[in-house]
Amino acid sequence: MIRFLLLFSRQGKLRLQKWFTPLTDREKKKVIRDMTMLVLPRPPRSSNFVQWRDLKIVYKRYASLYFCAGLEQHDNELLALEVLHRYVELLDKYFGNVCELDIIFNFEKAYFILDEFLMGGEILETSKLAVGATMEEADTLQETMEEYMSKPAY
C-alpha cells in the first residue's frame, strides 16, 4: 500500500498531504522534512526511486511540483510512477491545463479528486472517465444545495 502522498513545490512548500497510516503531527512534520531534503537536491536525470528507512520512495517532478509517494517493500515502483501520472492526468482533466496555482487555490478539490482515485493506500478506480464523471456529479450535488440555500426566500 501507499503510506503517504505528498505534493511540494521546488522551494519545499507543501501543497497537498495525504496520509494513509496514522501518524502524530510531529512524525508527519518529520516525514515531510525528510522527503523535501531527500528529493529536492537530486540531480535532474537521476532515477525516480530512493530507499528511505524501510520504505521505497517514488517521486516525479511535474513542472514546478514534486509528487512524492512512500511505498511498502512489496509494491511495484514502476506502477507507482503510473499512479502519480494518472493523478496528474485527472487533475489536468478537471481543472483544464492544471498548474500549481490551481492546486493552491482549490486544494479541497484536489483532495476530493484524490479520494475518488485512491483509498486506504490502494487504487480505487482504474478508469479515468469514471473518476471524472463522479466528480462532476458530486459537484452538481454540492452546487444544487448552495444555490438552493442562496436563493432569496419569498
Next chain:
Amino acid sequence: MSPSVPLQEMIRAIRSARTQCEERGVIQRECAAIRAQFRQADNGGRSHNLAKLLYVHMLGYPAHFGQMECVRMIASPRYSEKRVGYLGAMMLLDEKQDASLLITNSIKNDLSHSNQYVQSLALCTLACMGSAEMCRDLAPEIDRLLRASNSYIKKKAALCAVHIVRKVHDLGELFAPAARSLLAEKNHGVLHGAVVLITELCERNPETLERFRKTVPDLVQIMKGLVISGYSPEHDVAGISDPFLQVRILRLLRILGRNNEAASDAMNDLLAQVATNTDSTKTVGNAVLYETVLTVLDIKSESGLRVLAVNILGRFLLNNDRNIRYIAMTSLQRIVGTDHNAVQRHRGTIVDCLKDQDASVKRRALELSLALVSATNIRSMMKELLLFLSSCPLELRAQAASGIFNAAERYAPSQRWHIDTILHVLTTAGGDVRDETVPNLIQLITNTSELHCYTVHKLYRALLSDISQQSLVQVACWCIGEYGDLLLRGECQETEPVQVTEDDVLDALETVLQSHMSAPATRGFALTATMKLSTRITDNVDRIRSIVSIYGSCIDVELQQRAVEYNALFKKYDHMRAAVLERMPVIEKNSPGHTNGESTREAVKEVQPAKVKQAETLLPQQPASQVCDLLDLLGGSEEPLQPNPAVGSTLPVLPVSTSSTAGGDLLDLLGGLEPTPLTPAPTVTVYEKGGVTLTLSSEKQSDSGLTVTLTACNSTDSDISSFTLQAAVPKSVQLHMKAPSGDSLPARGAAKVTQMVALSNPNKVNLKMRIRISYTSQGSAFQDTVQVDSFPEH
C-alpha cells in the same frame, strides 16, 4: 462550479505577505475570525470557514480548535458541509484523538444514506482514519454494502474492508465469502477492490489462502481477457488494458502459487503469454513485465519460464531508462542466491553500472557485484571494485570496503594478492574501514612468513608517503617493529631493493609519534614498535632509549605508562629485554569462511597450556551413556584441532591494556612471569597395560588446591591415536581439566602426552580419582578405567 470566494481571498492575502512575520500576522487574524464564526450559530458560510482552517493547517499552523467543528459539520444535512466536514476529519482527526469517536455515529448513519455520494464520503473517511473500535462497530455494515449495492459503493466498500482487516485481523473471516463473489463482477473498479481484498486476506491467514487457491482459474481467465482484449478507451494506458488491475492480479497469483505445484501449473501459460506479448517500450508495459517476472521467480514455475524471466531482467539491465536498470538490479539481488549462474551471465553489465552517475543505481550495483564475486572472477572483479572504491560516494565507502575485505578473505588466489588488496583499500579508504581490520591484517601478515620482507618494505614506503590513514599507519608501525631487521637488510625478492638505514626507520616512527594527525592508539603502536626495534638494530639503541624516556612524561596516560615500563625494561630488566621483545608466534584466529588454500593455520601450542575455559563440556564423540557412570564428570576430552586462542606469551611483564597493543584483542596476554621452577614432584605410575603407561604427579598449590599432571607413554610398536582421558572425583571436589598436549602417542615412547588437572578440595575429603583411558590402536578402539586412591603429596 463556483469556487469558494472567501477561501481564495484568504489564500491570496497569505501569499502576498512578504515575510514570515507578516504571514503569521495574517494567519492569526484569520484564525481569530474563524474561531468567532465557529461560535456563532448556523450560517451559510460554515464550509468556507472550515476550508480556510484546513488551508492554514496545511501551512503547518495549529488547527486543533477546528476538530469539534468538523464533527458538527459531518452531522449537517447539507452535502457541501458534509463534504468539507469529512475532509476536515481526515486531515485533523486521527484515531489517537478522542474527538474521532464522536463521528462514529454520523458515519454509521451516513453509510445507510439514500444518496450514494454521502455513503461514499463515510466509507472514504472510515478507510482513512477508522480506529479499531470504529472498524469493529461498522464491519457488519460494510459487509452488507459489499453484497447489495451498486458498483460505485461496492468498490469503495471493498477497500474499506481492506482497511478494517488491516486494523482488526479477526474480521477477515467476515469478508471472505463476499470477496469471493465479487470476483464475478464486470466493473473493473469492483474487480480491483476484490483482488486487493483477497490479497490482504490471503496474506494474513494461511487457511484463507488455501480456500482462495480455487480462484486461480478465475483469475487466469480475467487476466487473459485483459491481455487479449482489444482497445478499450476507458481502461487503456499506452496500449495496455488496465495495467493497474493486471499488476494486482499478478501479485495475487504470486501469493496463491507460492509453494504450490498445482496452482503454479495453472498459471504457467498465462505468465508466458504476458511475458512475451507485453509491449515494453513504455514504463507501463515494463511495470506489468516487472510484476510478471517477480511472480515467475517466486512460484514453482518450470525452468523455461524462469529462464525467460531472468532474460527479461537482463534486457532491463540494458535499458536506457535508469529506473528500469535500478529495479532490474533489485530483482537480480533477490535471486542471486538461487539462480546464481543465470545472474552471472549479466555480470559485465552490472559492473558497468558501478560507473553510473546515479547514487541509487550505484548502491544496487555495488551490492549485486559483491554478491557475484566468486573464485573464478575474483581478480577482474576486484580490479573493478577497487576502481569503484577510489571514486565512490562517501556513504557507500564503508560498505564497499568491508565487502571487498570479505571477498578477498574468501577467494584470495594468493597471499601476496590478498595483502596487496588490503593495503590498496587502506590507502584509498583507510578512514572508513572497521576497527577489526587492523588485527585481521596483522594476523594475515604473520601467517605468511615468506612475504614478511615484501610486506614490511611496502608498508614502509606507504608510511613514508602518507601518515594520515590511521589503520594503515598502525599496521605499518607494527610490521616495522616486528620485522624491522628484514627492512634494514635491504634485499628483497619481490620488490626493488632500497637502502634503508636505521636512522630512516626511527625517523619515520618518530614522525608518526609526533604528528598531530596520529590518533592516541596509533602513537601507542609507534612507541611499541620503536621499543621492539631496540633488539633488532645495532647502532641506535641510545636514540631509542632517549625517545622512550621522553615519553615517560607524556600527557597521554597510556603513552606515559608504556614509556615508563619500557624504561624499566631498559634499566632493571635489561637481561630479559631480548626475550621479551622477540618475534611473535603465529596468531590463531577463530573466524568463519576461510577457504584460502595456501596457508594452513597451525595452532602453535605454548609450553604453558592456555587457560581454556571449559565451562561448556566438550564431550567426546563417545555416546553420553558411557560417560554417565563416571562421577562428577566436568571437562571431558580435548579437541586439539579446535583453534584455541593461543598465546604469544613471550611478553609476560607488560601489564599493558591489551586493546591497543598490536592485535591485542585477539591475543590473550597472560600476566605473570614463568613460574619459578618447583622441585620436581614425585610421580607414580597408576596404569600400565597393553603398552600404555600413565603416570601421575601432583603438587599442592594452596590449602585446598592441587594440580595433578598425568603423563601418558606408548611403548608398543604401533602408533596410538585419539588418546583421551576422562576423570571423575567425589562430589564435593571440583575438577578442572586443562587441554592436553596432544592426542596421539607415537610408537616406542617417541613422545608423551601430558594433561594437567586442577582439583579443589575445600571440604578436605579423602581424595580419590577415577580415570578412564580411551584410544585407538591399529584400527580398533580400547578403553579402560583405573582408580587412584592416594595422591603423592608434595
